Amino acid sequence: MIEIAFSILAADPLNVERDVTRLLDAGADLLHLDIMDGHFVPNISFGPGMVKALDARFPPVRKDVHLMISDPGRYLSGFIDAGADEITIHLEIEQDVPALLKAIRGAGRKAGLSIKPGTELARIFPYLSMCDLILLMTVEPGFGGQKIIASALDRLGQLRAAGFSGVLSVDGGVTGENCFGLTRLGATRLVMGTAAVQAEDPRALFAGCRGAHPR
Ligand code: DX5
Numbered sequence: 001m002i003e004i005a006f007s008i009l010a011a012d013p014l015n016v017e018r019d020v021t022r023l024l025d026a027g028a029d030l031l032h033l034d035i036m037d038g039h040f041v042p043n044i045s046f047g048p049g050m051v052k053a054l055d056a057r058f059p060p061v062r063k064d065v066h067l068m069i070s071d072p073g074r075y076l077s078g079f080i081d082a083g084a085d086e087i088t089i090h091l092e093i094e095q096d097v098p099a100l101l102k103a104i105r106g107a108g109r110k111a112g113l114s115i116k117p118g119t120e121l122a123r124i125f126p127y128l129s130m131c132d133l134i135l136l137m138t139v140e141p142g143f144g145g146q147k148i149i150a151s152a153l154d155r156l157g158q159l160r161a162a163g164f165s166g167v168l169s170v171d172g173g174v175t176g177e178n179c180f181g182l183t184r185l186g187a188t189r190l191v192m193g194t195a196a197v198q199a200e201d202p203r204a205l206f207a208g209c210r211g212a213h214p215r
Pocket residue numbers: 007009010032034066139140141142143144145146171172173174191192193194195
């Protein structure tokens with residue numbers, strides 16, 4: 001079953017509710033919230049307040065929070081209290097990754113680990129059993145609207161070969177043209193921002209991405 005996660009970074013900042021409503025109505029399964037601290041990545045986005053507002057407005061919709069921040073431990077409880085359902089941290093942080101993943105699961109949330117395109121894939125292997133989700137970055141994190149880094153796609157098969165059987169999410173540059181290849185390679189979740197917002201007919205886009213794998 002293929003999940004489509006709408007990345008609200010691509011939404012019109014003055015019309016987030018409108019864009020989220022439109023894409024949920026078109027069949028997006030959950031919301032992907034990119035939290036950026038201007039330190040781990042060279043951009044600043046939004047914080048727990050956005051999670052809380054979306055949780056209040058769209059309570060049944062799962063919030064998949066992607067922490068592109070250097071000190072996730074400091075803010076974890078804030079995102080949990082705000083209503084995050086899934087919390088993904090980055091492998092590259094200088095903190096205790098196993099302890100953080102354990103704390104996320106301990107709070108009853110799904111724990112995710114993300115890896116940047118330039119990070120050696122083998123570095124994530126020791127943590128696979130601690131994660132419910134692996135977030136494979138197919139762009140350098142920090143900005144939406146980038147082109148997919150095709151060399152990252154081999155990693156999907158490598159993660160499956162390494163025994164990871166959880167949610168395999170692809171994040172960055174996912175479009176109607178490349179989504180089919182991604183799911184064929186083993187992706188089970190597609191994070192889409194720009195392509196979703198710009199789609200004339202997002203329902204058709206999402207259905208196409210699910211093509212061989214109906215919802
Ligand atoms: C980039 C973010 C992505 C991004 C989605 O750092 O993690 O989630 O918003 O990108 P596009 O717009 O390419 O789908």
